[in-house]
Amino acid sequence: MLTREKTEQILRTADLMYSFETIEATMQRLADEITDKLSTQCPLVLCVMKGSIVFAGHLLPKLTFPLNFDYVQVSRYHNKISGGEIDWLMFPQDELKDQVVLVIDDILDEGITLAEIRKKVLDCGARSFYSAVLIDKDTGKVKSFQADFVGLTLPDRYVFGFGMDIHGAWRNLPAIYALPSEPGK
Numbered sequence: 744m745l746t747r748e749k750t751e752q753i754l755r756t757a758d759l760m761y762s763f764e765t766i767e768a769t770m771q772r773l774a775d776e777i778t779d780k781l782s783t784q785c786p787l788v789l790c791v792m793k794g795s796i797v798f799a800g801h802l803l804p805k806l807t808f809p810l811n812f813d814y815v816q817v818s819r820y821h822n823k824i825s826g827g828e829i830d831w832l833m834f835p836q837d838e839l840k841d842q843v844v845l846v847i848d849d850i851l852d853e854g855i856t857l858a859e860i861r862k863k864v865l866d867c868g869a870r871s872f873y874s875a876v877l878i879d880k881d882t883g884k885v886k887s888f889q890a891d892f893v894g895l896t897l898p899d900r901y902v903f904g905f906g907m908d909i910h911g912a913w914r915n916l917p918a919i920y921a922l923p924s925e926p927g928k
């Protein structure tokens with residue numbers, strides 16, 4: 744875990760990428776798009792913990808149609824800034840058969856996490872699979888996964904805030920920040 748001093752220093756040297764106001768406006772647009780597509784289908788909404796907790800908390804009250812809610816918990820970054828193997832910590836497999844599933848995740852980076860979740864959800868008998876991400880990172884590479892609903896895009900920098908962590912910290916920030924760009928990137 745980072746010390747308090749190091750945690751504060753990270754924020755001081757970070758760049759603000761999106762303010763709370765921009766994120767809130769984006770949330771309404773996403774909710775409208777999801778409503779257009781899914782409002783008659785009583786979807787099962789799955790929040791991908793931990794990073795999506797803030798996204799889910801803001802988006803769900805804007806989805807004013809019948810739905811069910813549960814969560815998946817996976818970790819691929821393990822509080823580090825590059826990804827590895829996926830750890831499956833919670834997966835509600837008994838609930839998925841015949842469901843229209845909407846997975847909501849904070850960030851689509853390499854796309855590995857959501858591709859694996861989609862495979863598992865469909866393998867468990869879901870009728871259809873949709874995904875909504877707050878951030879789609881422009882990695883400059885072809886991804887194995889495209890989201891149905893995308894909030895905002897960001898360049899290929901490690902970001903934190905609004906649910907996303909930096910070494911486990913700063914998920915509580917109301918805006919999205921990026922670590923300083925690496926020279927040459």
Ligand SMILES: O=P(O)(O)OC[C@H]1O[C@H](OP(=O)(O)OP(=O)(O)O)[C@H](O)[C@@H]1O
Pocket residue numbers: 791792793794795817818819820821822826848849850851852853854855856857907908
């Ligand atoms: O597209 P990918 O490159 O696979 O990365 C995206 C995933 O990375 C983060 O999760 P993380 O593993 O950091 O767990 P966390 O949600 O607990 O922070 C984020 O919440 C996404 O689920």
Ligand SMILES: Nc1nc2[nH]cnc2c(=O)[nH]1
Pocket residue numbers: 820850851852853900901902903907908909
């Ligand atoms: N917090 C955070 N998690 C991620 N998972 C994949 N990319 C990122 C990122 O830029 N920030």
